[in-house]
Amino acid sequence: MRIGIIGLPGSGKTTVFNALTRGTAQSGSFGGNRSANIGVAHVPDERLDRLTEIFKPKRTVPAEVTYVDLPGAHSADSADLFSGEALGHLQRVDALLHVVRAFDDPSVPHALGDIDHRRDIEKVNFDVLFADISLLERRIERIRDGMKGLKSQERVQAGKNIEVLQALQAEMEDGTAAREKGFSEEELAAISDTFLLSRLPLLVALNVGEDDLGRAEELETELAGLVSGNNSGGAVLCGRLEEELAQMSPEEEAEMRSGLEAGESGLERMIRLSYSVLGLISFLTVGEDEVRAWTIAEDTAAPQAAGAVHSDIERGFIRAETVSYDDFMAAGSMAQARSNGALRQEGRDYVVQDGDIVNFLFSV
Ligand SMILES: Nc1nc2c(ncn2[C@@H]2O[C@H](COP(=O)(O)OP(=O)(O)OP(=O)(O)O)[C@@H](O)[C@H]2O)c(=O)[nH]1
Ligand SMILES: [Mg+2]
Incomplete structure (x- = not known):
C-alpha cells in the first residue's frame, strides 16, 4: 500500500511523514523539502509478535505501508500544490493523506495567514477537484484535436466520450469528488485512461499542538463530521510530538506515552484508519523460516x-x-x-x- 501525503505548505507533512516512518527527513517552515521523501512504515500487529514467540522463525516480516511526502509547494495555489511533479508522484499511490494544520505556533507562518482547519480542509478538497477539472479539460481538448483523423463511427464515439467527460466536469464543479460517485460503464470507459486525483480514498490527519491533545476526542468527533464521504476518514495527531516519540527506543516511547497520555501511537492510528478506509485486512503465514503478515482487500x-x-x-x-x-x-x-x-x-x-x-x- 502506498499513500501520498498532501497539504498546504508548512502544514506539517514532513513532520507527520517522519512520525509515520520513523524517519529524519528535513522539515522546516516553508519550502521545507525540495524533493519528495519516500519511506516505509511497518504495520504494527500484535498477532505477529505472539506468533514469532511460538514459531521462533528466522525472520518476521510485518506488512508495510509506503508513504510519499510531496516536495513543499512554493505557494498555497492549487497549481503549485498539484504541479506536474506532484501529480507524477500521486499517480502511483493508493490513497491520499491530507495533513491539516491545527497547531498554533507564531514561529511557523501559516500559508493563508491564520489557523483555520475547516477552511483548509475545504480549500484542499477544492484544489483536488480543480486539478481533476483541469485534467479533464486537457483530455477533452486532446480528444477534440484527434477527431479530424477519425472514421465517422469513431468520431461518434469520441463525441460521446466528450459529453460524458463534460458532465463529469460539471459534477466536479458542483463539488462532487470522483470517490463519491458510482460510475456507470459508459463513464468508466470514458475515464479509463484518465487519472483522477479525487477518485483516491482520502485520509485526513488533523495536526494539533501538544496543548490540544486533551481535546483529541472532541476534535476527532468534529473531524468525522468534516470528512464523512465515501472512502474517507480522519484522525487527530500531534505531528511534532509523534515525530519526537518515533525517534525513541520502544521502551522510552511507551514510558513517555503513558506519562503524556498520548495514547496509541499516531502511526497505529493512521494505519488503522488506512485499513478501514481502504477496506484492507491482513492474513498471516507461519513457519520455521518466516512469520509474515500480508495485506489484501476485504x-x-x-x-x-x-x-x-x-x-x-x-x-x-x-x-x-x-x-x-x-x-x-x-x-x-x-x-x-x-x-x-x-x-x-x-x-x-x-x-x-x-x-x-x-x-x-x-x-x-
Ligand atoms: N509547534 C508545532 N510545530 C509543528 C508541528 N508540526 C510541524 N511543526 C513545525 O512546522 C514547520 C513546518 O513543518 P513541516 O513538517 O516541514 O511542514 P511541511 O508541510 O512538510 O512543509 P512544506 O514541505 O514546506 O510544505 C516545522 O518547523 C515544524 O517543526 C506541531 O505539531 N507543533
Ligand atoms: Mg515538507
Missing part, C-alpha cells in the same frame, strides 16, 4: 490472496489450510488445531478473513 478469495504471496501459488492453487488466529492461539499448536478441527481445508471460493493463518497448497 472479500478476497483464497487464490487471489495466494497471489499476494506469489503469482505461481495463485496459478497453481489447490487449496488453503486455514485456521483463524484466535482458534490457533486457543489450540496452542498447529498439531492441536488440526486434531480439534480448527484447521480447515478451504477451496477456491473461500473468502480469506482478517487474521487467518493460511498455508497454501499448490502445484505448478
Whole structure:
C-alpha cells in the first residue's frame, strides 16, 4: 500500500511523514523539502509478535505501508500544490493523506495567514477537484484535436466520450469528488485512461499542538463530521510530538506515552484508519523460516490472496489450510488445531478473513 501525503505548505507533512516512518527527513517552515521523501512504515500487529514467540522463525516480516511526502509547494495555489511533479508522484499511490494544520505556533507562518482547519480542509478538497477539472479539460481538448483523423463511427464515439467527460466536469464543479460517485460503464470507459486525483480514498490527519491533545476526542468527533464521504476518514495527531516519540527506543516511547497520555501511537492510528478506509485486512503465514503478515482487500478469495504471496501459488492453487488466529492461539499448536478441527481445508471460493493463518497448497 502506498499513500501520498498532501497539504498546504508548512502544514506539517514532513513532520507527520517522519512520525509515520520513523524517519529524519528535513522539515522546516516553508519550502521545507525540495524533493519528495519516500519511506516505509511497518504495520504494527500484535498477532505477529505472539506468533514469532511460538514459531521462533528466522525472520518476521510485518506488512508495510509506503508513504510519499510531496516536495513543499512554493505557494498555497492549487497549481503549485498539484504541479506536474506532484501529480507524477500521486499517480502511483493508493490513497491520499491530507495533513491539516491545527497547531498554533507564531514561529511557523501559516500559508493563508491564520489557523483555520475547516477552511483548509475545504480549500484542499477544492484544489483536488480543480486539478481533476483541469485534467479533464486537457483530455477533452486532446480528444477534440484527434477527431479530424477519425472514421465517422469513431468520431461518434469520441463525441460521446466528450459529453460524458463534460458532465463529469460539471459534477466536479458542483463539488462532487470522483470517490463519491458510482460510475456507470459508459463513464468508466470514458475515464479509463484518465487519472483522477479525487477518485483516491482520502485520509485526513488533523495536526494539533501538544496543548490540544486533551481535546483529541472532541476534535476527532468534529473531524468525522468534516470528512464523512465515501472512502474517507480522519484522525487527530500531534505531528511534532509523534515525530519526537518515533525517534525513541520502544521502551522510552511507551514510558513517555503513558506519562503524556498520548495514547496509541499516531502511526497505529493512521494505519488503522488506512485499513478501514481502504477496506484492507491482513492474513498471516507461519513457519520455521518466516512469520509474515500480508495485506489484501476485504472479500478476497483464497487464490487471489495466494497471489499476494506469489503469482505461481495463485496459478497453481489447490487449496488453503486455514485456521483463524484466535482458534490457533486457543489450540496452542498447529498439531492441536488440526486434531480439534480448527484447521480447515478451504477451496477456491473461500473468502480469506482478517487474521487467518493460511498455508497454501499448490502445484505448478
Ligand atoms: N509547534 C508545532 N510545530 C509543528 C508541528 N508540526 C510541524 N511543526 C513545525 O512546522 C514547520 C513546518 O513543518 P513541516 O513538517 O516541514 O511542514 P511541511 O508541510 O512538510 O512543509 P512544506 O514541505 O514546506 O510544505 C516545522 O518547523 C515544524 O517543526 C506541531 O505539531 N507543533
Ligand atoms: Mg515538507
